[in-house]
Amino acid sequence: MNDKGIDGYRVYLERRDGEADLLNRRLAGREEFFGGLEADPVRSAHPIDRSVFMRNLRRRRPEPGVDRKMLFLLATAKLNQAGRFGVGLGETYGLNSGDDLPPERLYLELEEHYHTRLLAYVLDIFGLPFQVVPPPFVMRQFVKTGVFLPERLGFPFVGAAEMAGCVMFDELRRVGIEMFADEPEVAARIERLYSEILTDEVGHVGYCAARCTPAERTLMRWLYPRFARLFARQTFEISLLTDREKLHARLDRPFDVEELTAGLSNETFLAAHP
Numbered sequence: 001m002n003d004k005g006i007d008g009y010r011v012y013l014e015r016r017d018g019e020a021d022l023l024n025r026r027l028a029g030r031e032e033f034f035g036g037l038e039a040d041p042v043r044s045a046h047p048i049d050r051s052v053f054m055r056n057l058r059r060r061r062p063e064p065g066v067d068r069k070m071l072f073l074l075a076t077a078k079l080n081q082a083g084r085f086g087v088g089l090g091e092t093y094g095l096n097s098g099d100d101l102p103p104e105r106l107y108l109e110l111e112e113h114y115h116t117r118l119l120a121y122v123l124d125i126f127g128l129p130f131q132v133v134p135p136p137f138v139m140r141q142f143v144k145t146g147v148f149l150p151e152r153l154g155f156p157f158v159g160a161a162e163m164a165g166c167v168m169f170d171e172l173r174r175v176g177i178e179m180f181a182d183e184p185e186v187a188a189r190i191e192r193l194y195s196e197i198l199t200d201e202v203g204h205v206g207y208c209a210a211r212c213t214p215a216e217r218t219l220m221r222w223l224y225p226r227f228a229r230l231f232a233r234q235t236f237e238i239s240l241l242t243d244r245e246k247l248h249a250r251l252d253r254p255f256d257v258e259e260l261t262a263g264l265s266n267e268t269f270l271a272a273h274p
Helices: 003-016 028-039 050-058 066-078 079-092 103-124 137-147 151-179 184-210 214-234 237-239 246-253 257-261
Strands: none
Touching: 003 103, 028 103, 028 151, 050 066, 050 137, 050 214, 066 079, 066 103, 066 151, 066 237, 066 257, 079 103, 079 137, 103 184, 137 151, 137 214, 151 184, 151 214, 151 237, 151 246, 151 257, 184 214, 214 246
């Protein structure tokens, strides 16, 4: 892990992501990554009922009797819908475009686009499509608050949300690996795709922390477990997949970057500890 402040983070983003193309929403380095995935497709032999998936995709809570594999796939499809919604709002209002903004803002926005694509590749392993669905009402209001807060107030709010996102993605990564352990290639592909997102999310946490004062970082740490519990309730499949007591115990402990990154093969970067 690196920790050389925002200047170091900019260098890291350029090295990891390559050239940024806002018009086409592309990062050259990420396109190479996806090219490798497409050249080496992985398919699961587990039978997945597409009609059950589609029927539950827009439900607030899944139907009774939905099995754990389906819950995992539904959580995968739903978890980043709030992030996608927020990125769309930010783009609509041009919040991350302009010569007066620091260059890393563009990279962070484009990375969020790729998170949706990474999760779509998880679904593709099982022959399922990715569809845009509106996040629940509460999450839409939550996202709007984060997008339209004044910048000075926004960093601790967004940083806490990124911390919560790290834990949710890590929990689903762990569940997916364990659930499909009988198909090693599938488990490895799930780990690789989720690890790409988690690598980015850790960087986003560090960036927000670096932009905060010590008091604002204290606020980030206070908000983080509250946001994480909200995310788990709003993506209800996560609540069904995880052990509630263990998840809450994890959230009661200080945010642990080393725990999150211990199993990652990617280079990670933390501009500042939250």
